[in-house]
Amino acid sequence: MATQHSRSSARLMMAPAVVLLLGWMLVPLTMTLYFSFKKYLPLRGGDLGWVGFDNYARFLTSSAFWPSVQTTLVIVGGVLAITVVLGIFLAILLNQPMWGQGMVRILVIAPFFVMPTVSALVWKNMFMDPNYGLLAHLWKLFGATPVEWLSQASLPSIIMIVSWQWLPFATLILLTAIQSLDSEQLEAAEMDGALAHKRFAYITLPHLGRAITVVILIQTIFLLSIFAEIFVTTGGAFGTKTLSYLIFQRVLESQNVGLGSAGGVYAIILANIVAYFLVRIVGKNLDA
Amino acid sequence: MGRITLDKVSKSFGDVEVIPPLDLTIEDGEFTVFVGPSGCGKSTLLRLIAGLEDITSGQIRIDGADATNVPPAKRGLAMVFQSYALYPHMTVRKNIAFPMKMAGIDQAEQDRRIDAAAKALNLTDYLDRRPGQLSGGQRQRVAIGRAIVREPAAFLFDEPLSNLDAALRVGMRLEISELHERLKTTMIYVTHDQVEAMTMADKIVVLQAGVIEQVGSPLDLYERPCNKFVAGFIGSPKMNFIEGEEAAELGATTIGIRPEHISISTTEGQWKGTVGVAEHLGSDTFLYIHSDVSPSETMTVRVDGEFSARHGDTVYLTPRAERIHKFGADGLRIE
Amino acid sequence: MARSIAPRRKAINTLLAWSVGFLIFFPILWTILTSFKTEAAAIANPPVFIGFDWTLENYQAVMERSNYSRFLWNSIVIAGGSTVLGILIAIPAAWSMAFVPSKRTKDILLWMLSTKMLPAVGVLYPIYLLFIKFGMLDTKIGLMIVLMLINLPIIVWMLYTYFKEIPGEILEAARMDGATLREEVIYILTPMAIPGIASTLLLNVILAWNEAFWTLNLTAAKAAPLTAFIASYSSPEGLFYAKLSAASTMAIAPILILGWFSQKQLVSGLTFGAVK
The missing domain is CATH 2.40.50.140 (Nucleic acid-binding proteins)
Structure with missing residues (x-):
């Protein structure tokens, strides 16, 4: 509801943001597409001409491709599962009456503010180091042999580090949602004879639906592109090479831009598949 | 001066015609009430006159000049909204001063008009408060004050009393009527309450589904309703x-x-x-x-x-x- | 009426919640504690928690090894600049979407968000080339622009959420009062949305501060922010826990403190209006 005049000014005012994002999306994308059809080795001869779909075929058939897709999905899925489940538990716990609730919130949210590079370094060296790490000391205390976390259990270790970073976010969003739950609903259910676990399953959990959607959406956006956590800890070794990291290695370490660009196109396709489903779910859930 | 003429004015939202072409003249100084059940198009009609919505066809003239494509700010009309639409971050004084500030009126004149309006509306003691600290009736008066100081060609009221409780409503009704007697400025007032229409109007426009059913003085409508709808709508019980x-x-x-x-x-x-x-x-x-x-x-x-x-x-x-x-x-x- | 809770249950809740909170916070606490130890104490077996000789020598060593204040300044300029730039571009866009919505508004919002899912590595080399071409490699302004573009969808969406809470009648009143579009945004909308704009600002400063892909790959020495400062400690040779801890503490302290002060606003903003 508005006038023609305000509609045209609305388009004008939206233009900078839309044009910038469109440029940010299209310009590099076009260049990536262009490179992906070339043999392009900046340090070994530069542009060596068109190669058609060679890069795509090579990237797809390289032994590292499918494992990297799998690794990506395992990390994203693992972190989502851990943060949502623990987040619900923590949100319910923090919603109980207690002393010093504000202070506990401050403790819980802290990891969210820690730079990924810092958290990866701290976890790698001070906790997961098999000689001096705190976890090694803990294992020895119980007479067990310390685990070489980042080589023997590399994927779970990375999932754990990333979950630690994102658990606060999930917890606080879910806590906000729980606090908005009308306590009369729960009391009515209690009057109707529903036991605690039924009240959780039939009232609390459905109420959290939107919040869980938001948590999944935002976290997926950030998790698909995790970089520092792998760069700093394993450098992609021990089966922790995500698709992003594989491409990063092709482009920067082996300086094969053509091959890396073809990989980039695959990554973009994968991201679009994920985005498509997410946007459909979220679009339904958010009244934009 | 404030003579408003609607000439074959119509409004559609997409394919839905909410107001078929209609003609209406509001004379200078007249207190005109648009009344009808909710969804009859009375508020839309007011917003068309205000310029907050484009008309789909036809022409709106204010004092003879074509105002169809004039932006709301330039039509010389002041509006009082249902929610009062006060600026919550400004004091009462700043709220009332805002239209004058936009018009570039000098500070001394601004102060003179604010003081006059505040006195007339019993707001003098509240000039430095914010809208959040006022009662519903006081907010209403601030909204009216903000309209008065512009010295507009006409006032537009969009269901201004519907958020007030019953007792306050009667009081504000009298105040608005008295304001009209004093200023003699054209007023267009939208309401769904036929009692408000009967008690305040010089001229009532009864609307249904975007169509004008009847135009006339309150007693005209009471004594000689031109159809069953008007007969049933006007009069209580x-x-x-x-x-x-x-x-x-x-x-x-x-x-x-x-x-x-x-x-x-x-x-x-x-x-x-x-x-x-x-x-x-x-x-x-x-x-x-x-x-x-x-x-x-x-x-x-x-x-x-x-x-x-x-x-x-x-x-x-x-x-x-x-x-x-x-x-x-x-x-x-x-x- | 809230029911009275048995003090025993409250005590158990408190104990449980504090334990979990402590556990989650522990890695940060341990880092801060270690930063005050000597290198020997830092790797002592068994580990010492409080009973060590407190020292500031690690902070001195970190300061000597690298120019902390320059990294810090770069972080502040890049994070702050990209956020302010993003907000200036996002306010008009969010205004349009919130107050003159069309059938496409929701699609545009979701499209904007989906640009955030584009894998950065996919476009790293093109961006790298463009940066070289325009002389923006290792400059603060270049990084500011990239981080602004990365966070723009989030900024637009957060502001949109806040603007939608403002009743349209107030803006119409301003229009009736003779305000132009520019005056409407400056005098009415922006002051009314200050709390929302503030939390958008805070969250995006934090996101930009912690961004570690572009900041690592597009800077060398001149424009490197704290993410690069700390990454220089990742090489395995000559690793010292106490110095690493001191550097880590210095890198996260500013944003940790800022975050703690603003945690309430942050959460409400991040839910995109989907959770009240």
């Missing part, structure tokens, strides 16, 4: 409608008689009925009567003062013949 034999005898499809134009007796009369509910207000008594002449609806009768009747009592009703309204099959008035 509602007019009784009777169909069938009784109507046919008078050469009409439907006849209407207002509750205050029926006399009641326990012994004799034209129509027999039994009392359903009796409401005793002291000053008058409202009786809701089941009668064979109007089998589908209860008839309402208003009696001055007290009339003792209880549920189940038999009564006789007699309409005053000269007060009977006759309507044809098309719902239009028959003279």
